Amino acid sequence: MSCLSVSVKGDPAAMSEEKKPAEQLDAAQTEQELARKRNAFLRYMTIVFAVAFLLVLVSLVLQMHTAKAAMSDLKESNSSALTNAAANAELLQDDNRKLQEQVDALTAELAEADEARSAQAERIAALEKELAEARDSGSELSEEKLARAETIQAYDALLTALRCTTREGNVTFSKAIGTVESYKDRLSEAALAVYEGLLEE
16 A cells, blocks of 8 residues: 555656646636737727727818808808998999089089179179269260269169179168169160169079
8 A cells, every 4th residue: 555655646747747738728728818808908999099080080070160161151251341342432432423523513613603703893894994984074064964973873883783792681782773773874785784684683
């Protein structure tokens, strides 16, 4: 019995043979476990990268959409601004044209007033000349003196009426016109035409 027991314990080769399959089995299991973990990690990383890529892609799409909307708004704003500017420019041109027409009309009226004033001055000068001639043409006969005095009064009154800037409600003008009316037969044809023109105004 003792001999058998010693022989069993003292056989290292048999024990080594028994341990090899167990170690190989443990190594295989460990390698499979590592491979499974490695595959799981790779799958996890793949999912993470895919999600990150999708997030980046969605962000890019949203940014492109926002940029397009901003560009569209900017184009509409520019178009509206250009339209408003064109409308304002057209209004300014119309205002300038109306102002120019008013200036032209006022210039024409001023020119007409200047012409009328010049004609008035010429008529006054002519009447003053006729009045001076009437005063200088003295006569010894009383009738001629009276006629000369009436002529002087008529021309004086006509000149006074012509110099009046206001006609309606002007007492001086009314008196002058009354005097001219009394002695209008003493006026020359030119002076009478001036008098009749005053009455028509």
